[in-house]
Amino acid sequence: xxxxxxxxxxxxxxxxxxxxxxxxxxxxxxxxxxxxxxxxxxxxxxxxxxxxxxxxxxxxxxxxxxxxxxxxxxxxxxxxxxxxxxxxxxxxxxxxxxxxxxxxxxxxxxxxxxxxxxxxxxxxxxxxxxxxxxxxxxxxxxxxxxxxxxxxxxxxxxxxxxxxxxxxxxxxxxxxxxxxxxxxxxxxxxxxxxxxxxxxxxxxxxxxxxxxxxxxxxxxxxxxxxxxxxxxxxxxxxxxxxxxxxxxxxxxxxxxxxxxxxxxxxxxxxxxxxxxxxxxxxxxxxxxxxxxxxxxxxxxxxxxxxxxxxxxxxxxxxxxxxxx
Amino acid sequence: xxxxxxxxxxxxxxxxxxxxxxxxxxxxxxxxxxxxxxxxxxxxxxxxxxxxxxxxxxxxxxxxxxxxxxxxxxxxxxxxxxxxxxxxxxxxxxxxxxxxxxxxxxxxxxxxxxxxxxxxxxxxxxxxxxxxxxxxxxxxxxxxxxxxxxxxxxxxxxxxxxxxxxxxxxxxxxxxxxxxxxxxxxxxxxxxxxxxxxxxxxxxxxxxxxxxxxxxxxxxxxxxxxxxxxxxxxxxxxxxxxxxxxxxxxxxxxxxxxxxxxxxxxxxxxxxxxxxxxxxxxxxxxxxxxxxxxxxxxxxxxxxxxxxxxxxxxxxxxxxx
Numbered sequence: 001x002x003x004x005x006x007x008x009x010x011x012x013x014x015x016x017x018x019x020x021x022x023x024x025x026x027x028x029x030x031x032x033x034x035x036x037x038x039x040x041x042x043x044x045x046x047x048x049x050x051x052x053x054x055x056x057x058x059x060x061x062x063x064x065x066x067x068x069x070x071x072x073x074x075x076x077x078x079x080x081x082x083x084x085x086x087x088x089x090x091x092x093x094x095x096x097x098x099x100x101x102x103x104x105x106x107x108x109x110x111x112x113x114x115x116x117x118x119x120x121x122x123x124x125x126x127x128x129x130x131x132x133x134x135x136x137x138x139x140x141x142x143x144x145x146x147x148x149x150x151x152x153x154x155x156x157x158x159x160x161x162x163x164x165x166x167x168x169x170x171x172x173x174x175x176x177x178x179x180x181x182x183x184x185x186x187x188x189x190x191x192x193x194x195x196x197x198x199x200x201x202x203x204x205x206x207x208x209x210x211x212x213x214x215x216x217x218x219x220x221x222x223x224x225x226x227x228x229x230x231x232x233x234x235x236x237x238x239x240x241x242x243x244x245x246x247x248x249x250x251x252x253x254x255x256x257x258x259x260x261x262x263x264x265x266x267x268x269x270x271x272x273x274x275x276x277x278x279x280x281x282x283x284x285x286x287x288x289x290x291x292x293x294x295x296x297x298x299x300x301x302x303x304x305x306x307x308x309x310x311x312x313x314x315x316x317x318x319x320x321x322x323x324x
Numbered sequence: 325x326x327x328x329x330x331x332x333x334x335x336x337x338x339x340x341x342x343x344x345x346x347x348x349x350x351x352x353x354x355x356x357x358x359x360x361x362x363x364x365x366x367x368x369x370x371x372x373x374x375x376x377x378x379x380x381x382x383x384x385x386x387x388x389x390x391x392x393x394x395x396x397x398x399x400x401x402x403x404x405x406x407x408x409x410x411x412x413x414x415x416x417x418x419x420x421x422x423x424x425x426x427x428x429x430x431x432x433x434x435x436x437x438x439x440x441x442x443x444x445x446x447x448x449x450x451x452x453x454x455x456x457x458x459x460x461x462x463x464x465x466x467x468x469x470x471x472x473x474x475x476x477x478x479x480x481x482x483x484x485x486x487x488x489x490x491x492x493x494x495x496x497x498x499x500x501x502x503x504x505x506x507x508x509x510x511x512x513x514x515x516x517x518x519x520x521x522x523x524x525x526x527x528x529x530x531x532x533x534x535x536x537x538x539x540x541x542x543x544x545x546x547x548x549x550x551x552x553x554x555x556x557x558x559x560x561x562x563x564x565x566x567x568x569x570x571x572x573x574x575x576x577x578x579x580x581x582x583x584x585x586x587x588x589x590x591x592x593x594x595x596x597x598x599x600x601x602x603x604x605x606x607x608x609x610x611x612x613x614x615x616x617x618x619x620x621x622x623x624x625x626x627x628x629x630x631x632x633x634x635x636x637x638x639x640x641x642x643x644x645x
Contacts, residue, residue, distance in 0.1 A: 056508035056509070056510065056511075057479075057508055164597060194365040194366050194535060195365070195535055195536070195537075195576060195579050195580060196365055196575065196576065196579045196593060196594035197593075198579070198581075199578075199579035199580075199581070199591035199592065199593040199594070200593040200594075200595075202581060202591055203590055203591055203593055206590075221508060221509065222581075223509075224580070224581035225581055227581065228581040228591065261510055262509060262510065264513075265509040265510045265512065265513040266509055266538065267512075267513075267516070267536065267538025267539050267541060267542045268538055268541075269537040269538045269540070269541040269565055269577070269580070278510075278513060278514060278517065279510055281478065281480050281481070281510075281511060281514065282478060282480075282508075282510075282511070
């Protein structure tokens with residue numbers, strides 16, 4: 001396949017049996033096994049249904065985001081974007097396709113070039129996406145984009161260090177949006193921000209999603225942020241999805257014991273007195289059986305022998321657990 | 325006599341670009357064995373309050389007022405007196421356990437250090453005590469546990485080690501500055517449980533600093549909200565979570581997204597910025613961001629108003645709780 005086809009294709013993204021293993025580091029640790037960062041993940045992102053992936057540090061969610069962005073190559077499996085297999089496209093075709101999917105990182109400080117003015121940072125993706133664009137039109141688009149994310153036109157003349165954390169994240173969002181992508185991958189976009197600023201950025205993401213027809217793949221450890229932006233959610237644990245379905249339903253009535261523990265662990269200022277269920281600290285996955293079994297309060301004998309597969313448990317909902 | 329009583333504490337950092345008023349007229353008291361939460365956005369003065377209590381303010385800072393702890397005014401005492409106090413009567417744990425531990429020293433020695441320093445225990449008996457403390461904070465028992473290095477532990481375990489170090493000398497006051505912000509939610513829940521149990525068991529007082537109202541609500545009996553270096557609201561946690569009197573507290577509350585499977589409302593974002601501590605407005609510091617700010621707020625400093633018994637707000641127009 002050489003050229004990329006773009007059109008109204010459903011689903012927007014299809015991830016098929018995606019695997020990314022990292023070889024063990026150094027010969028000294030030869031007895032160590034490969035790190036199974038992403039270990040057989042399947043999902044679809046439909047147009048206009050933003051998808052959230054929630055999980056704790058080390059579960060593989062950022063590796064998965066990098067694979068969907070084609071910033072890393074999988075050990076096995078495919079990522080289809082608008083009907084194109086990202087990893088069998090030529091480098092040139094992939095570059096042309098990239099204007100349609102963009103990324104926003106957690107730390108806006110580290111992802112914006114400190115020596116460039118805001119207008120150059122925001123306009124830069126156009127160099128690749130629309131190289132022939134006349135200067136005045138380009139300036140207009142940058143100005144319109146700054147306005148769309150709630151920055152002033154003269155903010156374009158400023159440097160990243162002159163902005164607050166929330167404003168820098170707005171710049172990063174403006175840069176991601178300027179090529180009019182269909183998909184934005186946002187990896188912990190609000191984790192570095194204060195609560196009040198988080199609310200601004202989450203509102204902005206939702207508004208832009210509606211007005212510009214952008215679908216998000218939102219990666220976060222923060223369940224509340226996910227629920228605020230995403231229609232569908234997958235809960236990831238040690239490289240695998242353990243539960244997947246509509247975000248509201250899952251957070252209202254989590255099925256998998258791990259999802260239950262996650263939802264239960266979020267402190268709720270409106271119900272401070274409730275006593276929560278606890279799970280033990282993170283443990284390495286067992287070599288056989290369910291990878292969550294070592295921490296699971298309900299694990300039975302068979303959980304330590306057979307690994308459960310993600311299977312339908314209700315219309316639109318999937319979970320990987322023997323006990324459901 | 326309360327364990328700790330702070331009266332009109334002002335901290336100013338003198339710089340060529342202008343004097344920054346970091347803490348303004350901060351005052352509160354803390355009884356033995358009680359728990360206090362301090363909440364607010366970055367730069368509001370939470371951590372500076374803690375550093376003032378530990379005698380760790382930056383050199384450029386000058387502090388005035390009173391910090392009375394166990395009957396002594398700490399401000400103005402010499403460094404030797406601070407050294408006898410720190411880690412002994414007042415202990416502190418920090419946000420990032422990885423950088424608060426010495427990476428080159430086994431954890432046993434780090435936990436034992438305070439015991440040899442303040443209690444004059446021998447090496448062996450301090451290590452035996454360290455063993456007991458690690459048990460108490462839930463570091464799993466294993467061969468040569470005392471010889472483990474920080475990098476061999478997970479983030480949650482490192483925070484447990486820091487708590488063990490802080491507890492070593494049975495302090496009367498523990499200050500925890502964002503102790504769980506760097507941790508995953510399931511681990512955070514365990515650390516909060518541990519802190520709550522330890523407070524009940526050891527009868528020490530706790531000041532918990534967090535930007536997360538949920539975390540504060542889990543542990544604390546009393547809540548202080550800080551904004552631009554001032555206490556803008558103070559109340560019992562029960563009263564505070566029933567109803568907020570200050571518009572800033574209300575805004576912080578409204579900005580929290582909630583994963584509860586309910587209707588997805590727009591979040592009540594707080595517009596604008598925290599004012600520059602070098603150029604504080606004449607009247608109320610929250611005026612420019614306040615949904616109900618008036619010309620009175622612009623011209624006059626807000627008074628502290630009691631909106632209910634033991635519930636105060638620094639506002640011209642506080643809501644009735």
